[in-house]
Amino acid sequence: MSALQDLRAVSRRHVVSLPDHRELVGSAIATWRGRMINEYSSAVVFEGLAAQLAAAGFDEATVAECRGFADEERHHGVLCGAVVESLGGRAIFEPRHDEAFPDHEDVPRAEAALRNLLSISCASETVAVALIGAERLEMPEGPLRELLTKIYSDEVGHARFGWRLLPKLLAMLDEDARRRTNEYLALVFASLEEHELAHLSPKAAPPEEGASLGLCNGAEARELFYATVEEVIVPGLERHGLAAAAAWEQRTAYR
Secondary structure, three states, rough: OOOOEEEHHHHHOOOOOOOOHHHHHHHHHHHHHHHHHHHHEEEEEEEEHHHHHHHHHHHHHHHHHHHHHHHHHHHHHHHHHHHHOOOOOOOOOOOOOOOOOOOOOOOHHHHHHHHHHHHHHHHHHHHHHHHHHHHHHOOOOHHHHHHHHHHHHHHHHHHHHHHHHHHHOOOOOHHHHHHHHHHHHHOOOOOOOOHHHOOOOOOOOHHHHHHHHHHOOOOHHHHHHHHHHHHHHHHHHHHHOOOOOHHHHHHHHOO
């Protein structure tokens, strides 16, 4: 059994004052605990991506920026743990080892880095910006919104990083690599959809006051997810010459 990741001590340094909605505490703890695990666990993907960018020949400043995102993700985990602790839960969990970072050693280094950049920054982080941004707008002013704003600001930076590096990596590819990248995009979209829907239950319909604890309507969040992919991510990738629309349609082959 893996050693538990214990964030209790560090998370308690960031405890927040929350409204008293006792009937929603259980749901809120489960929500923020899930976020704590996802955020903290995301550090490894940015560390892996930083190593790939270095191998592909990017300068140290770019690599260091990406490596810094890993520290931000761990801090997000701590902040989410602070909410868990503030609600009466425990900021402790068993680390995930079921999702190994894909090295893509079967393709050139730039192509491998591009695959993960697309998956992490251009897809997952772009969706996170949309979902967290919408939640933040619905949340009343107060300590929890300030905490969420910090996370939101960092996620914007993570997404922008990907879109900024995208044309530089694409310029390193030959025609065969571009073809393989277009084919790989379908898998990116399939994995993105599976992950997001698993965390956005269509049955989640908290009362209006749930917004003050970070609870969202699952059906509405799913609609926003699809709108973000179809109206932001796919057109954005298409503008860079990738066959994203076709890949989005072909994602069902990977289910």
